[in-house]
Amino acid sequence: MTRVSEHLNQALHDLMESDPSVHLLGEDVSDPYGGAFKVTRGLSSRFGSRVRSTPLSEGAIAGVGAGLALAGDKAIVEIMFADFVALAFDQITNFAAKSTSMYGRPVPVPLVVRCPTGGNRGYGPTHSQNPQKHFIGVPGLSLFEMTPFHDAGELFARMFGLGRPCLFFEDKVLYTRQMYRTDDLFRFELVDDVARVHLDGAGRPDCTLVTHGGLVHRTLDAMRALLLEDELVCELLVPAQLYPVPRLPGLEDAAHVCVVDDGAEGGTWAAEVATALYPRLWGRLRRPITLINSADGVIPAAPHLEREVLVQADSIRAAVREALS
Template structure:
């Protein structure tokens, strides 16, 4: 089976082969290094000057990518660790996103900013954050995230088709995981932009969980324990587009909803999902939507302390048990 890192690499190869207007920029993305996580391996050898290793200037990288997009080409830029995307916030929010609408007519800005994100690898406070929430609500900007269920090539095509800048988050813990791999307890199907993971043959779920790509396996671990030990059946929704929040399927008879987010508490993606769902579900929910977030704390480097800050399967299980009790 294909690992997520291999799948992303192949998707970039296919993208650049099919569209000669696509350029790729980032720190150490050229061969023989091929990027910090080897997602860009082989691209510079194959596509030459369309792949450029850049100086260590996130603002410069994104600015050049946005300039290429405005000039009629397309750009994929890599932020080596998404923690450093804050150094490009001005270029993203005040240049790229605004350029789609501030010239008196719609202007295409086909720019994808790839952001390896997330913790649980012991990288410490400056290389482990999930900063999706800081970009929610920026006019002209869309947020996507890689999942084990969505085809990366289709996501790249969808982002470019929007003709607006997109942030594409890739949780680092997924890189070594396999695409589409589930144990015998679960099945999944794609409904629009969202993957639905459910227990095969089960009745309506006791609780519907919503999460983003990097939390899938921790959430599945919690679902498995809830089913086997607590006899609680859950369904999982995993949207590839984080913002604007897409229509989430399968909530017509939802009794409880729990949104799980690796970002810190406060002003979070989970809160945005709840805001979108409340008008739709208010008359049917038995209690307020449960939000599970990482702690409001700096992420430690020591693994046992890092686990206490970031969302883990046992916290998800505890939140669901409380919701359905």
């Protein structure tokens, strides 16, 4: 089985081999280091100057990438830790995103900003955040996240095909997990590019969970415990596109919806999903959509304290049980 980091690395190799207009920029992305999480390993040795290690300036990295995209090439830029994307906020939101429409005609800006994100590794407050919510609602900007269900090569093609800058989040813990293929309890299928994980033949679930890629395994662990210990059947929907929120399939019969988001409480992706779902489901929901988020606080480095702040399988299970009680 292939780990997610290996899968991403192969997708980047295939992309750069098939499209000579693609450039990759970032801190320490060149060999022999190959990036902080080794996702770019081997690329500079194979593709030479199209892969460049840069100075430690996230604003400059994003700005050069956007310039390459405006000039007719394609650019992938890596922010070593997603926390540092705040240093590139101006270039992404005020230059790259606006450049798609502020010149009097549509202008393609094929730029992908890769952001290793998330905690549960003991990296502390400045290297563990999920900053997705800060980019929701920016005109001209799309958000995606790697999942263990989606083919990374297809996602890169999809993002570049939009002709607009995209943030691509990749959970650091997910890097070490295998691409999802089968399970002893649940099966999955892709429906309109959204992964649906469910108990085969179970009928209408008690709760439909919606989450992003980095929370898949914690949510699956919660689903397993809810089924085996609480006799509650859940299904899971995992979109690779976070924003604009895509149409989520199979919700017409949903008894209850719970959105699980690793970002801190307040102005969250989970709230954006709920806002998109309410007009569609209002007449059928038994109760308000449940939102599960990390706590409103900085992320500690001590593992036992970090677990208390970030969403865990047991907190997902507890929230579903409470909602259905």
